[in-house]
Amino acid sequence: MTKHKKLTRSRDNRVIAGVLGGIANYFNWDATLVRIIFVVLGFLPVLPGILVW
Numbered sequence: 001m002t003k004h005k006k007l008t009r010s011r012d013n014r015v016i017a018g019v020l021g022g023i024a025n026y027f028n029w030d031a032t033l034v035r036i037i038f039v040v041l042g043f044l045p046v047l048p049g050i051l052v053w
Contacts, residue, residue: 005026007022007023007026008022009021009022010022010024010025010031013025013031015035020034020035020038021034
């Protein structure tokens with residue numbers, strides 16, 4: 001039987017609300033790397049348009 005992963009907020013990697021830490025835990029990535037990727041994508045003109053929708 002396979003164990004299903006749930007996407008939840010992190011209780012350990014909480015910088016603001018633990019959302020990016022939870023994403024990092026889900027994909028087994030480093031939380032700092034996920035935060036850096038999020039900031040870099042935030043400066044692209046495509047991402048803010050997607051967030052507004």
